[in-house]
Amino acid sequence: MFEARMAQAALLKKVLEAVKDLVTDANWDCTSAGISLQAMDSSHVSLVSLLMRKDGFDMYRCDRPISLGINIASMTKIMKCANNNDAVTLRAEDEGDTVVFTFESADQEKVSEFEMKLMDIDSEHLGIPEREHTATVKMPASEFHGICRDLSTIGETVQVSVTKEGVQFTASGDTGKGTITLRNNSSVDEESQQVVITMQEELSLSFALRYLNFFTKATALADSVTLSMTADLPLVVEYRIEDTGYIRYFLAPKIDDDDDEDNN
Amino acid sequence: MHDFSFAPKSKDARKQQQQTLDDSKQHHQQQQDNQQQQQPAKGTAAMPTVPRSLSDGDNGAKRRVERSASGSKKWKAGGKNSNPESQDSAFVDELGDMGTNGERISDVARPPAKPMDSSKEAxxxxxxxxxxxxxxxxxxxxxxxxxxxxxxxxxxxxxxxxxxxxxxxxFCPFIYTPAPANFTPSMLGEFKMALDKQIKETTSSAKDVPEVVMMVEIVSKESIYGFHATGKRPFLKIYLVQHKFINPARRALEQGTITLSKLGTLSYEVYESNLELNLRFMVExxxxxxxxxxxxxxxxxxxxxxxxxxxxxxxxxxxxxxxxxxxxxxxxxxxxQIAPLRILSFDIECAGRKGVFPEPDKDPVIQIANMVQVEGESKPFVRNVFTLGTCAPIVGSKVIACKTEIELLESWSAFVRECDPDIVTGYNITNFDLPFLMNRAKHLGARKFPYLGRLRNVQSKLSETKFSSKAYGTRESKVTSMEGRVPLDVLQILQRDYKLRSYTLNSVSAHFLSEQKEDVHHSIITDLQNGNDETRRRLAVYCMKDAYLPLRLLSKLMCVVNYMEMARVTGVPLSYLLSRGQQIKVISQLMRHAGQHDLVIPVHERQGSDEQYEGATVIQPKRGYYDTPIATLDFSSLYPSIMMAHNLCYTTLLSPQERSHLHPDDYIKTPNGDYFVKNKVRKGLLPLILESLLSARKRAKADLKKETDPFRKSVLNGRQLALKISANSVYGFTGATVGKLPCLAISSSVTAFGREMIEATKQHVESRYNVKNGYKHDAVVIYGDTDSVMVKFGLDSLEETMKVAQEAAEYVTSKFIRPINLEFEKVYFPYLLINKKRYAGLFWTRTEKWDKMDCKGLVTVRRDNCPLVVTLINTCLHKLLIERNVEGAIDFAKKTISDLLCNEIDISQLVITKALTKTADEYDGKQAHVELAERMRKRDAGSAPTLGDRVAYVIIRGPKGAPAFEKSEDPIYVLENNIQLDTQYYLHNQLEKPLMSIFEPILGSRAKELLSGEHTRVVVKRASSAGGNDKKSRGSIMSFTRAKATCRSCRALLPAGRTTLCSACEKDIDVHFQRELLKKRQLEDRYARLWAQCQRCQGSVMQDVLCTSKDCPIFYMRKKVQKDLRMQNEVVGKFDDSW
The missing domain is CATH 2.40.50.730 (OB fold (Dihydrolipoamide Acetyltransferase, E2P))
Known part of the structure; x- marks a missing residue:
């Protein structure tokens, strides 16, 4: 038996919003520690990793580890039926093939129950080992969102350069070139508005904006975002979900086209 | 049973064991039986190869390299085999059966010509x-x-x-011009002198010609265009000494440069100056x-x-x-009859470099295989192969080993001259083999090579042409001149006459001959050449098969006979049939008939106008599934018969002035508003041509029935086909606005009559066959198109429907002018009418048994769909219409969808092909196959598709919102790199529409269930080893990930230390282990069968399989099973640890 209750449906809605562009179907792995989801996008360029610890739930019970195969689009439709303030409960039998969503309104006067059929998704469970990164940049999530949105009007690729002074995002395309620079300003009082750069050495990497724009769908989940970079390793974009866990996106660095053709 | 059109049906008559290896269960048992039969016969030869090749790895390129590195050793070992016969391919046996070295094989030359006395013998x-x-x-x-x-x-x-x-x-070429008023025969001399002088003054090449204008005479002729009450009038017929002076003469006449003393300076209209010399000669x-x-x-x-x-x-x-x-x-x-023509078919092999398509200035020609056959005989009487370097003998054939490449080229050229073929064929010889040989010979300086024609001292030349036709599209091609020999490239014939998914020799052989051939990748050829006598022999056998198959195709499709009959019927030279379009054939007939009636053809100035006229009509279909017999009434040869019935022709077209002189009884007004004179005033030329064609066809068909000799039968059949096609092309000629003599008044009147007749037929049928007139039901015309109407008479029995339909056809026919004829041909029962030009039904012409299942306009015949759709729709229709098993059809569709989502469908079933007709820049939007061709060119310029090729591709998963053109990929690349296919794309963009179109009329709203039911809830996602081809984000996250173990049973995440099952499932470990083991055994079994199948296809169980045929479903299956098996081995291996 698996059962988990969350005080605010809004959180689950936001989580779905953050993964639905990358993943169509995924296994939600439930263990006694919490719920996790790990999936690559369909073109195998990026990976999303979601963790919701049991502490984040009002109530959490998981008798044995189970895997819930969920079609994200179907779940999103069901979650649309919940109000943001509703409490939501997920329930699944150990051997069952459905998951039940229960929405209770804040005033306890309305209870709705939805049953969704599960899918049997046969896929490898892939994870990326945690490691130290050469450079990390913490910045307001909305700022990052804006940068990605603006630069994607210029080009398809963004070059991220980290120096002691700040971080620079550059995109160039047929129409021209755009550069946005953020200075290190850890001095701002409000923590969510801080731009904090920690680095061992300067580096400059390129990433596909198309995917970054998928990642920023998670902006609603957190005030700030952390970008962790190391040369020749995937970029990690992490949004902390308050009191609950995180959603992390991994994006393979872009290889220059020229190299690519030589290799072939 | 249902027809898996893509699967090879290789049945070797002698062995009877080659069976299609197929996914479906019903074939399974049979297959195993075959296997059992086979094994005692062939010993254990098939099996030992399996494990070895498994360890070879699945990377095709890598495997090839490994093979070639150790290749020579392996093959040497094969050569020492004590029993060399056992490793020979089936084709070698076939060659052996054709005769041994002693027979006519070295007898290449023609029979000696006996001396003739020209004064006594004709x-x-x-x-x-x-x-x-x-x-x-x-x-x-x-x-x-x-x-x-x-x-x-x-x-x-x-x-x-x-x-x-x-x-x-x-013979002198000539042109016509109307004689001016008051022109008298006494002026002929002056006219001739004036024209001669004018041409000489304007044309430099004419200066030294003693006499440009040979003769001018007055003849009585009439222009073909329009009806002239005045009839014939005097024309000047001007003979010129050479064809090239026709245009200067025309200019001189048209531009008003000819001055006659009595008539002054006039300009003349010129007739028949744009007709070809050869055709003119043939007509005269x-x-x-x-x-x-x-x-x-x-x-x-x-x-x-x-x-x-x-x-x-x-x-x-x-x-x-x-x-x-x-x-x-x-x-x-x-x-x-047909003379004993010699047909030479040949094929060359080049030692290419890895990854590059052979280029004549770099890559040597190493083998040329030849087969010469006399048309009408069953076997080639010359079978030989020219090899570079020594080669072991091949039974039934002659091996001519050459030391140098120049020797190879020159001795082949000498061979061609000696055997003196009338027709030269092969597969893609015009665009590859011949140009390659020509260029190679030029590069090497093989001076004796380029004399391939029949003329001494005339070199063959290579030139390029571009052929553009509305019917056949634009094709670039090369021409190698060979005077006196007709090139008949089988590839070009097939591309013209047959619509196929793929035009590789392998796939057309599978399609027409039910025979697969080995497809050796060009990079292996070099390794075989660099081996020893035995490896070169293997290559020689492969090469000879490639030379033999075009001959088989020619005789199977009866191309030579049919083309010859077409040439005879239309009067054009044989070589025009492949190099020219439809119009020339009609012009040739028009010229012949016009000449007999003293008509001359005006020169039509080409105006690239896109004037359109209304085409045929379609009666709005009453869609649905009809479970009662539906009768089809057809107008036979509709357009030709309209032209005959209403006397529509150039010569009967009335201009308003001419009309004012005629009695209204003498002409008709077409529904289109044009006027034509009636039969009694003047019989049109086109109706005459059509009558002669159709009566000739009737005769040919009558003779065909009487004839017993199969060869003459095929000639007659070719004849009646050619006659039918010719009759139908006349209408098209009058409507071709870029043609020699378009006349939209005719073509649009024809279609207007056609529309009127379809409507009239509907009226007649519905107003007669109804309850009011004492019939049991009201007849309803549910659909009508161009020349046929579908009538629902409402009767339940086939027999009654046929009787009423027959009567109705006769009744309606009586309402029209002869020779328009409405025929009752067939009944559809049941009938599924999906939309305009889209329907399916069971076809009955007799009451006892149905004839066939007829599908029109459904995906089954379209080529831009993947074979899966075709198979699925065909099978569903079969179940619906023939078995009447609706539930069975639904189950089959669900099963297919479920297999698709679980990655169980063979990739060969998902390949889409599209022709690359223009370069990327010329296409308006971005298209999947064009983009892919571009990407493939970047990966390997040699093997990438080029203009005119059909590109095969699959759709792979891409980022959300990525357009389909970014997601297209080469199937081989997908297979080698383990890339995920976009199953959702296939479900929604390929399967959904056709499935809905056939199920909706039957199931109504229940049909949607097919796409979202329970069976869609199991999906398989495999990680790929390479990133997508999304260029903007190349680089895969895969290389950075670590796979974590999940439970083999419930998919739960496993804690560290566990590899197979979670603690909850562990209690049933024996069950799970059994299941995985069984799966492994099944895969092993399947792989062994596939490998054996490929070995049988290459005709030898002792040699490795080299084949990488992109057309062969077995190849794809073999690759996939190999991959799956390796994964399954790993899974079972983990159990071994935890056991």
Whole structure:
């Protein structure tokens, strides 16, 4: 038996919003520690990793580890039926093939129950080992969102350069070139508005904006975002979900086209 | 049973064991039986290869390299085999069966020509090809006696198989112009002088010609265009000494430069100046393509080396004839026969470099295989192969080993001259083999090579042409000149006459001959060449098979006979049929008939106008599933019969002025508003042509019924087909706005009549067959298109429906003018009407049993769908219409969808092909196949598809919102790199529409269930080893990930230390282990069967399988199973640890 209750449906809605562009179907792995989801996008360029610890739930019970195969689009439709303030409960039998969503309104006067059929998704469970990164940049999530949105009007690729002074995002395309620079300003009082750069050495990497724009769908989940970079390793974009866990996106660095053709 | 159109049906008649290896269960049992039969027979030869090849790894490229590195050793070992026969391929046996070395095999030359007395014997031969040249006139021949004159060469073969070249002298090209008013015969001399002078002044090449204008005479002619009450009028017929002066003459006449003393300076309208010289010659001498020519005794002279002129060709008989001295026999009765033509089919192999398509200035030609067959015989009598370097003997064939490449090329060229073929064929020889040989010879300086034609001292030349036709699209091609030999490239024939998914030799052989061939990748060829005698022998056998298959295709499809009959019917030379479009055939017939009726054809200025006219009508379909018999009434030869019935022709078209002179009874107004005179005033030329064609077809069909000899039967059948096609092309000619003589008044009147008739038929049927008139039901016309209507008479029994329909056809026919004829042909029962031009039904012509399942406009016949759709829809229709098993059809569709989502469908079933007709820049939008071709060119320029090729691709998963053109990928690349297919794309963009279209009329709203039911909830996602081809984000996250173990049973995440099952599932470990083991065994079994299948296909169980055929579903299956098996091995291996 698996059962988990969350005080605010809004959180689950936001989580779905953050993964639905990358993943169509995924296994939600439930263990006694919490719920996790790990999936690559369909073109195998990026990976999303979601963790919701049991502490984040009002109530959490998981008798044995189970895997819930969920079609994200179907779940999103069901979650649309919940109000943001509703409490939501997920329930699944150990051997069952459905998951039940229960929405209770804040005033306890309305209870709705939805049953969704599960899918049997046969896929490898892939994870990326945690490691130290050469450079990390913490910045307001909305700022990052804006940068990605603006630069994607210029080009398809963004070059991220980290120096002691700040971080620079550059995109160039047929129409021209755009550069946005953020200075290190850890001095701002409000923590969510801080731009904090920690680095061992300067580096400059390129990433596909198309995917970054998928990642920023998670902006609603957190005030700030952390970008962790190391040369020749995937970029990690992490949004902390308050009191609950995180959603992390991994994006393979872009290889220059020229190299690519030589290799072939 | 359902037809898996993509699966090979390789049934070797001798062995009877080659069965289609197929996914479906029902074949499974059979397959195993075969396997059991096979094993005792072949020993254990098939099996030991399996484990070894498994360890080879699945990377095709890598495997090839490994193979080739150790290749020579392996093959050497094979050569030492004590029993070399056992490793030979089936094709070698076949070659052996054709005869041994002792027979005619070295007898390449034609039978000796027996001496003939030209004064006593008539000379008879079948001409095949003609051309013309300029030379000094031969004394004693008619025509101009000074300067260079136009001489024609007719190449052909006698009944005894001797080659002939006939020089025809004295023919002058001519043009017409209407004689001006008051022109009298006394002015002819002055006119001739004036024109002659004018041409000489304006044309530099005419300056030294003694006489440009040969003769001018007054003839009585009439323009073909429009009806003229005045009838014939005087025309000037102007003979010119050479064809090239026709245009200067036309300019001189049209531009008003001719001054006559009594009439002053006038400009003249010119007729028939745009007709081709060869065709003009053929029309005037009544030659038609491939007919028999007889020269009476005493009218010809043989050339010999002791006389003048000396022979210029290699032909056994070479003679000179005057253009009016020979008889041209129409292809009827005894003159229908075909001379023993020699057909040479050849194929070359080049030692290419890895990853690059062979280039003639870098890569050597290493083998040329030849097969020569006499048309009508069943086996090639010459079978040989020219090899570079030594080669072990091949039974039944001659191996000619050459030391150098120059020797190879020159001795092959000498062989061609010696065996002297009339027709040269092969697969893609015009665009690859011949140009490659020509360029290679040029590069190496093989000076004796480029003499492939019949003329001594005339070099073959390579040139490029672009052929553009509305019907066949634009194709670039190369032409290698070979005077006197007709090139008949099988690939070009197939591309013209058949719509196929793929045009590789392998896939067309599978399609037409039910035979697969080994497809050796060009990079392996070099390794085989660099091996030893035995490896070169293997290559030689492969090469000979490639030379043999085109011959088999030609005879199976009866191309030579059909093309020859087409040439005879339409009167054009054989070579025009492949190099020219439809129009030339109609022009040839029009010229012939016009000449007989003293009509002259005006020169139509080409205006690229896109004037459109209304086409045929379609009665709005009443969609649905009809479970009662639906009768189909067809107008037979609708358009030709309309033209005949209403006397529509150029010659009967009335202009408003002409109409004012006529009585309204003398002409008709077409529904389109054009006027044509009636039959009684003047019979049109086109109706005459059509009548002669259709009556000739009737005769041919009648003869066909009587004929018993299979060869003559095929000739007659080819004839009636050619006649039918010709009759139908007349209408198209009048509507071709870029043509020689378009006349939209005719073509749009024809379609207007057609529309009216369809509507009238509906009225007649519905107003007669109804309850009011005492019939049981009201008849309803549920659909009608162009020349047919579908009628629901409402009767339940087939027999009654057929009776009523027959009667209805006769009744409606009586309402129309002869020869318009409405026929009852067939009943559909049941009938599924999906939309305009889209329907399916069970076809009945007799009451006892249905004839076939007929599908029109459904995906089954379209090529831009993947085979999965075709198979699925065909099977569903079969279940729905024939078995009447709706639930079965639904189950099958669900099963297919579920397999698709679980990645269980073979990739070969998902391949889509599209022709690359333009370069990327010329296409308006971005298209999947164009983009892929571009990407493939970047990966490997050699193997990438080029213009005119069909590109095969699959759709792979891409980022959300990525357009389909970014997601197209080469199937082989997908297989090698383990890339995920976009199953959702296939479900929604390929399967959904056709499935809904057939199920909705039957199931209504329940049909949606097919796409979202329970069966869609199991999906398989595999990680790929390479990133997508999304160029903007290349680089895969895969290389950075670590797979974590999940439970094999419940998919729960496993804690560290566990590899197979979670603690909850562990209690049933034996069950799970059994299941995985079984799965592994099944895969192993399947792999062994596939490998054996490929070995049988290559005809040898002792050699490794080299084949990488992109058309072969077995190849894809073999690759996939190999991959799956390796994964399954890993899974089972983990159990071993935890056991």
């Amino acid at each position: 000379f008879v031969f079948q001409q095949l090809d003609l051309d013309s040249y300029l030379d000094v006139p031969l004394p004693g021949m008619p025509g101009p006696q000074r300067g260079n004159v136009q001489i024609f060469r007719l190449f052909g073969v006698t009944k005894g198989g001797n080659s002939v070249l006939m020089h025809v002298h004295g 001498t009544q030659l038609v393509g491939c007919n028999w020519v007889e020269v009476p005794a005493g009218k010809y002279k043989f050339r010999s080396f002791s006389s003048t002129p000396k022979p210029v060709s290699l032909a056994q008989y070479e003679l000179d004839v005057a253009f009016d001295a020979f008889i041209s026999h129409p292809a009827e009765d005894e003159w229908q």
